[in-house]
Amino acid sequence: MARVFSGEVKNFPSAHTPFVTSLDFMFENSYEVVIAGNSSSEKTHEMVEIINSIYVPNKVVILRPTEEAALQFTFAETMPVSRL
Numbered sequence: 001m002a003r004v005f006s007g008e009v010k011n012f013p014s015a016h017t018p019f020v021t022s023l024d025f026m027f028e029n030s031y032e033v034v035i036a037g038n039s040s041s042e043k044t045h046e047m048v049e050i051i052n053s054i055y056v057p058n059k060v061v062i063l064r065p066t067e068e069a070a071l072q073f074t075f076a077e078t079m080p081v082s083r084l
């Protein structure tokens with residue numbers, strides 16, 4: 001796939017940033033960081049700032065709030081349902 005689009009990417013790389021990023025995720029390791037904590041806590045915000053201040057290619061950061069109201073939703077409830 002990279003070979004097919006290499007000419008276009010080489011001629012205008014800034015127009016293909018998402019494409020190049022997806023190739024990077026495809027061929028390199030990714031790192032997933034989950035921070036579970038109260039979303040209004042100063043310590044939770046501090047952890048997010050520290051993690052985001054470190055450059056790690058292909059890093060995905062997820063904040064999982066622990067407040068009771070936030071825990072009431074399940075993944076299935078947040079996903080749109082399509083019917084055939």
